Amino acid sequence: MAISGRKMRISRDSVAIVGARVDNLAINAEPVDITDKDDAGWRTMLGDVSVRSVSGDVEGVLKGSTTIAQAMAAGNLLIDSGACLLDGIANITGDFFLSAMTFGADQADTVTFTANFESSGVLTVSLAPYNTVLPAVTGTTTVGQTLTRTTGTWAGDATITYATQWQESTLSDPNAPTWADISGATGATRVLAVGQAGKYVRARMTATNSRGSTVAFSNIVGPVAP
Helix, strand or coil, X not given: CCCCCEEEEEEECCEEEEEEEECEEEECCEEEECCCCCCCCHHHHHCCCCCCCEEEEEEEEEECHHHHHHHHHHCCEEEEEEEEEECCCEEEEEEEEEEEEEEEXXXXXXXXXXXXXXXXXXXXXXXXXXXXXXXCEEXXXXXXXXXXXXXXXXXXXXXXXXXXXXXXXXXXXXXCCCCEECCCCCCCEXXXXXXXXXXXXXXXXXXXXXXXXXXXXXXXXXXXXX
């Protein structure tokens, strides 16, 4: 299998022993595509207070000579009291089991592998920030006037902090390659300068907590009048 989805790292005793990728998980036995930004779906499932189970197919690298020897001898690996970090999603703590392991290339204290991944018992989940209402930019788009942005609405565990970066582009397409950071424009407001004349403007918000960072973009305003 060729997996190109979310990064997953599993640690035991605060030492990373698995670095892998996963496209699809089953959360409480319900399959979900975690490459899909379905914040109201699988993130809500992970945030549920009930007993959780997580499973899926993974491929990646196993680290540590002792761990590798154990896994290769048994064809599976129990990771008790582990911490599973899903990139930009959540930190999950509990017991995990890697089964049906197939091993590939090895180098020093690492070996590539594919496996079935599943949890065992009760899990504790701490969610990274995720956006439920996008940031919004308001104001008159004329040089010398002030634009104001909201942070939007976010959810997630622990304290969330926010960072702003105003951006400009010659195109109104949100996916245009011409979007560039406006130097020094990191506040909640932005006074439109002569350099923004004829351009479009938006705000990029980055929300961060102890489990990760997530980016969301505001609406696009402009073009800016002289």
